[in-house]
Amino acid sequence: MAYELYYWDGLQGRGEFVRLALEEAQAPYVDVARGAKKNGLGTDALLAALDTEAPYPPYAPPFLKDGDLTIAQTANILFYLGPKLELAPRDEGLRYVANGLQLTIADLVTEAHDTHHPIASGLYYEEQKAEAKARATDFIDNRIPKFMGYFERVLAQNPHGPKHLVGGALTYVDLSLFQIVEGLRYAFPKATKHFADHYPHCVALHDAVETRPHIAAYLASPRRIPFNETGIFRHYPELDKAKR
Incomplete structure (x- = not known):
């Protein structure tokens, strides 16, 4: 299953630090806000993910979804992804x-x-x-x-x-x-x-x-x-x- 990256369309911003890790590792991911609305993606999908009634909603992009898990904040996302992408120290x-x-x-x-x-x-x-x-x-x-x-x-x-x-x-x-x-x-x-x-x-x-x-x-x-x-x-x- 591909990771879902939520960040604003049209700018690198803080989401770029996550993109670089995903690209280096060749990990499958969807840049949600940059996708087509007909496919359930785009800015509306990002805003809907922010306005969720689910427990522990993210405050703002970037945030990452890995299955049922949502991880917010750039450093936190990278701390999570690092070992999975073999981009973190083993120690x-x-x-x-x-x-x-x-x-x-x-x-x-x-x-x-x-x-x-x-x-x-x-x-x-x-x-x-x-x-x-x-x-x-x-x-x-x-x-x-x-x-x-x-x-x-x-x-x-x-x-x-x-x-x-x-x-x-x-x-x-x-x-x-x-x-x-x-x-x-x-x-x-x-x-x-x-x-x-x-x-x-x-x-x-x-x-x-x-x-x-x-x-x-x-x-x-x-x-x-x-x-x-x-x-x-x-x-x-x-x-x-x-x-x-």
Whole structure:
């Protein structure tokens, strides 16, 4: 039975971290909101799954259905899928390390989103441009170096070598860091121009993931939604600046 992934159509968003794991593992899945209404899919199906009267409904996408089980929240979904897709450490203790790293990535994703919506998600970007400029400047000067410097250090201190964040084999966290580098480069091309100089291990991991056969095929396919200005990572030139 195929996994059912519920996330908004037309944007990568937080659902992309789950898609990358499913694509790397070649796991069968249905991207529900992107399906045809005549097949019982589409946005209406997503909204119906949110408005369910069943116990423990999800708060918001992304969430995943595996048979009768519904798992919400990106890090939680990946913690569940990791062992099933052979994208988690075999050591149980390291699985919690991986989950902690994924939760840190979730913090970074939230801060990236807040560069263009620093006051309220319900307001348009154009209604908070001045505040967004100040938030993006701090994000570039202080928050990106703090997060990326941390991941660089985790890679450098991995006892198995700097090719992976956890253990000696690919995990879902490596795929997620790839997406972080991709997203930051899209949103802030000036600020990330010298990423390879500052964070060589992170960029090397990104480049290695990018060339993995299943990921490369996915990135070249129409299943990969392009970055755009409705997602988490948005390129507004006025918010980007060269890293000092």
